Amino acid sequence: MTGYFGSYVVVAVLLGIGVAIFAGGLLINRLLRPDRPTAEKLTTYECGVDPVGDGWAQSQIRYYVFTYLYVVFAVDAVFLFPWATVFAAPGFGLTTLVEMFVFLAFIALGILYAWRKRVLAWT
Amino acid sequence: MLDVAIRLVVIIGAFLLLPLIVGQLEHKAMAHMQSRLGPMYAGGFHGWAQLIADGVKFVQKEDVIPAAADRTVFRIAPAVGLVPYLVVMIVIPVAPGWYGVDLDAGLFFVLAVMGIGVLGSIMAGWSSANKYSVLGGMRSAAQLMSYELPLVLAASSVAMAAGTLSLSGIVEAWQWWWLPWQGIGAVVFFVAGLAELRRPPFDMPIAESEIIMGPMTEYTGIRFALFMLAEYAGIVVLSALTTVLFLGGWQGPWLPGAVWTLIKIFALAFVVIWVRVSYPRMREDQLQKLAWVGLVPLALVQLALTGVVKVL
Numbered sequence: 001m002t003g004y005f006g007s008y009v010v011v012a013v014l015l016g017i018g019v020a021i022f023a024g025g026l027l028i029n030r031l032l033r034p035d036r037p038t039a040e041k042l043t044t045y046e047c048g049v050d051p052v053g054d055g056w057a058q059s060q061i062r063y064y065v066f067t068y069l070y071v072v073f074a075v076d077a078v079f080l081f082p083w084a085t086v087f088a089a090p091g092f093g094l095t096t097l098v099e100m101f102v103f104l105a106f107i108a109l110g111i112l113y114a115w116r117k118r119v120l121a122w123t
Numbered sequence: 124m125l126d127v128a129i130r131l132v133v134i135i136g137a138f139l140l141l142p143l144i145v146g147q148l149e150h151k152a153m154a155h156m157q158s159r160l161g162p163m164y165a166g167g168f169h170g171w172a173q174l175i176a177d178g179v180k181f182v183q184k185e186d187v188i189p190a191a192a193d194r195t196v197f198r199i200a201p202a203v204g205l206v207p208y209l210v211v212m213i214v215i216p217v218a219p220g221w222y223g224v225d226l227d228a229g230l231f232f233v234l235a236v237m238g239i240g241v242l243g244s245i246m247a248g249w250s251s252a253n254k255y256s257v258l259g260g261m262r263s264a265a266q267l268m269s270y271e272l273p274l275v276l277a278a279s280s281v282a283m284a285a286g287t288l289s290l291s292g293i294v295e296a297w298q299w300w301w302l303p304w305q306g307i308g309a310v311v312f313f314v315a316g317l318a319e320l321r322r323p324p325f326d327m328p329i330a331e332s333e334i335i336m337g338p339m340t341e342y343t344g345i346r347f348a349l350f351m352l353a354e355y356a357g358i359v360v361l362s363a364l365t366t367v368l369f370l371g372g373w374q375g376p377w378l379p380g381a382v383w384t385l386i387k388i389f390a391l392a393f394v395v396i397w398v399r400v401s402y403p404r405m406r407e408d409q410l411q412k413l414a415w416v417g418l419v420p421l422a423l424v425q426l427a428l429t430g431v432v433k434v435l
Contacts, residue, residue, distance in 0.1 A: 007224035010127055011232075014213050014223065017135060018206035022349065025182070029345040032183045042190040044253050045340055051191075056252060063265035066411060070268035073419075077275045080426075081231050084282040087430070097434045104423050111419060 065119045072110060076103070130223050138209045141388075142355035143174045148389075149355075149396045150174075156400045177348070184344030189252065192341065196250035201342075201349040204243025207236045208356040215363045216291040218373045218380035229290040230282055233364060234275055240357065241267040241319060244328065247350070248338035259337020262328035262407060263321065269414035270318040270325075276422035277312035280429045281305060281368045294372035301371070304432060308425040309369035311418050313391070316361040318414070320354065322395060324402035327410055362391035 087096040154161025166172025213223030248260015285296040318325040329337040366387040373380030
């Protein structure tokens, strides 16, 4: 369990144990619980009245704009991590600092644009 | 092999025990802040066994899955919400050498795996086929996306300061003056983390008084209990990560390192509870605005500050 892949094997083992804990909890539950389903019990909850229409109802999704914003910025942000570990290494110095400000300016400009377009305000 | 087994057993023990302690702390601290007593009966001394009693009750309850639900997704959603927090705990260092494994991409691993946890509530929201749950799931998705960005930016600021992504490497590199230097990043990280956990005041997705626990409306018994466990495990993981990244982890005078880590984790967990009692729930558009107009620009300022101080 040493070396680069060895440590990820341990992570995979823990993942397996986590799934086993979940399955074990449900198994104990299955052994201990009563099971008497009735049609009323299995109805969708809607404040006590009979449900109207389908649960997967159409509604206005105002959040799609945030998805766009997120895709743009998160892809940028991922590139920060490999850069962050080396940017202050000898031989980089001011060049990388200037690059960083260019990067930040791009992100800030994006947010400024979204803000001016009023996608962040609902009323 | 034995060494690895012991580490895993300790991690699993911590994963099952620490959320219960935080939950009990929340019961009692919240009660006293609201001039109540909280649980007093179970276990005799100040209701210490309340959550164990709850667990015994939950495990005996009938497993009701609505007829309209998407059964497969409905069943596995609690696992998707819970297991990532267990997996994240493997890289959190408690003292020098006390960790499950020291991944050299530890910080990246943590952020990636924690992102999966929120999928659990989106899956639960959609598969329940309930209008409240669908609304809650949508709000969860929007909240995850908006607050993931400041979280990632604040975390990368620490990676820049330490020059490594390994969590124990970050704690070793930490100096006391990082507190003011990384202060903005620490606040941004903690607040964004709270929002990722959907804790009050960011609990719009589960808002029990208007959309009745949102994604969890249709959940009962053991599956609901596992969602609750995931919430408290999330508090532990968020507090531990803030401790490791911004508060110097095991570093501190006089006491042993592991004690310092635990003190810092529980102090932060108390803050999480305190915030819940103190602030009203934010409206959905205020919540989105806080992320994009408040936290993201602050995180960018922190990145600039880190870069300038580090290079010059």
